[in-house]
Amino acid sequence: MYPVYEISREQAIKIINIEENFLNDVKAKEIKPAKLSETVSAFANAGGGDIYIGISEKGSSKIRSWMGFNDVEEANDITQVLFKSHPFGNHLIFEFLENRDYPGYVLHITVKKVKEIVKSSKNEIFVRINAGKSKLSSNQEIARLELDKGITTFEDEWVNINPERIENSISILNFLINVVPNAEPLTYLNNQELVKEEQCKVSGVLLFCDEPAIYLPKRCSIKIMRYRTKDEDIGREFLDGVPITIEGDLYNVIYRAVEQSIKIIEGIQKLGTKGMENILYPRETLHEIITNAVLHRDYSIAADSQIRIFDNRIEVESPGKLPGHVTKENILDTQSARNPTVVRLINKFPNPPNQDVGEGLNTAFSAMEALRLKPPIIMEKENSVLVLIPHEPLASAEELVIEYLKENDEITNRIARDITGIKSENTMKNVFLRLKNRDVIEPIPGRKGAASAWQMKNN
Structure with missing residues (x-):
């Protein structure tokens, strides 16, 4: 018999309205067990997740309502099919949720990511992609999954x-405020298989220890550095x-790092068109x-993540290469959680940092x-991933020169390079010449060499 928990009306409403994404899904109680096994396969082969069965959606409006099982035995077909497909069931946790204001019991299935490939009741392999699932059929796709899960x-x-x-810890008390159903800290940690005797998993230390650096030195902190230069070769x-x-714990590290970075950035000025x-x-x-x-770095590497703030860019570097089959080219279209437990549990904190999983x-x-800035650049180095966030406008160099001259009488090569991000004097000179050929600007008479400058042409 699986446990039954009575939850508050507020918690029930939260489940009814939960967003379906990479980590969460809701199903009506009428779902065919074989079909449900595909969703279980998809979650287990990705980063794990939570499935709530007994939440119905009405027609095209997708309005949801709590329509649970009349009794817990009514869900036996589901649990039996899932265990028949997955005899050990070591990736599944079952519990029933009830609330006196809503009819029936909702079956909550927690699916954990496991090392082995999990198949559906029809012996097919699925993976979770955003709020849906994808069937793997080719040998290449399966081999890639095996590589990803074999690490x-x-x-x-x-x-x-x-x-x-x-x-x-303060961290777990803050965390449990948001967990459905509510539980005592030690009970929850045991249920999630995060603690035993005098030990705790790395994921538990990272998330729920107020001072994890004591136990995981050089692995769970962020260094923030400010460099007063635009140069790439720095000292x-x-x-x-x-x-x-x-x-601190990962939840607070993320928010503190963001706030501290913004505080430093607010003190930086650059030459603009005005x-x-x-x-x-x-x-x-x-x-x-x-x-x-923070969430996807390789915690086996004893090195802190770094945020480096320059006059014209920010660099965020995290230890470890891109996980699994993720590449620079497909990183916006695919997911592979190196630390699935960390990703899954931090999403349960109040105002989770990975809100849009x-x-x-x-x-x-x-x-x-949206700010008309060039996009971030993702680079994979030998033992780390570097994301460069440039402060360079999307507008063309020609547009920026014209915009500057609308507010100023003249522009020099150096000033133009500052506002456009162009590094080469000759490249900038070519921009001026193109505008000159279009009769937009002209050189200022008598200004030669380093003193040379350009002005708008009066037609």
């Missing part, structure tokens, strides 16, 4: 720690002040890229475009 994730390693450092002489170290202006990066871009760096980087790119 042992460091988040499942055990760390020697006094359990009280976890079960009495310590450009470092402004002492690097800032952000420590004179000196404050640097502006979209908060969404910083948040999503920093979140991605699977859409984070897309949000980062869209926010840059």
Whole structure:
């Protein structure tokens, strides 16, 4: 018999309205068990997730309602088919939820990612993609999945720690406020298989220890550095002040790193078309890229993540290569969670940093475009992933020169390079010549060499 939990009306409403995404799905109780096994296969072969059965959707309006099983035995067909498909069931946790204001019992299935490939009742293989599933059929697709799942994730390693450092932490108390159903810290940690005796999994330490750096040094902090230069070949002489170290549980590390980065950025100015202006990066871009760096880094590598803030760009570097089959080319269209437990559980915190699961980087790119800035650049290095966020306008160099001259009497090569991001004097000179050939600008008479400048042409 699986446990039955009575939940509050507020918690029930939250389940009814939960967003279907990479980690969550809702199904009506009438779903065929064989069809449900495909969804289970998809979750288990991706990052795991939660399925709520007993939530119906009405027609094309997709209005949801709580229509649970009349009794827990009514769901026996589902559990039997799932266990027949997956005899060990080591990736499944079942529980029933009820509320006196709503009819019946909702079956909540927690699906964990496991090392082996999980198949459906028809012996087919699925993976979760955004809010849906995709069937794998070719040998190449299956081989790629085997490669992805064959890598042992460091988040499942055990760390020697006094359990009280976890079960009495501020972090887990904050976390459990948002969990349905409510549970005592130690009960929840045991149910999630995060603790045993005097040990805790790395994922548990990262999420629920207030000072994880004590147990995982050089693995769970972020270094923030400010360099007063635009150069790419940098040295310590450009470092402004002492690097800032952000420590704590992952949830707080993400939010503190974003806030500290924004605070530093607010003090930077650059030459714009209307004179000196404050640097502006979209908060969404910083948040999503920093979140991605924290959640998907390789925690087996003893190195902190780094945020480097320059006069004309931000660099976010996280240890470890891109996980599984993810590449620079497909990173906006696919997911592969190196740390599925961390990704799944941090999504249950109040105001989770990975609110739009699977859409984070897309949000980062869209926010840059909305401000008419060039998109982030993702680079895979030998042992790390570097995301470069340039502060370069999408407008053409010609447009920026004209815009500047609408507000100013003249423009020099150096000023033009500052506002356009062009590094080469000759390249900038060619921009001027193209505008000259179009009778838009002209050189200022008598200005030669370093003093030469251009002005709008009076037609």
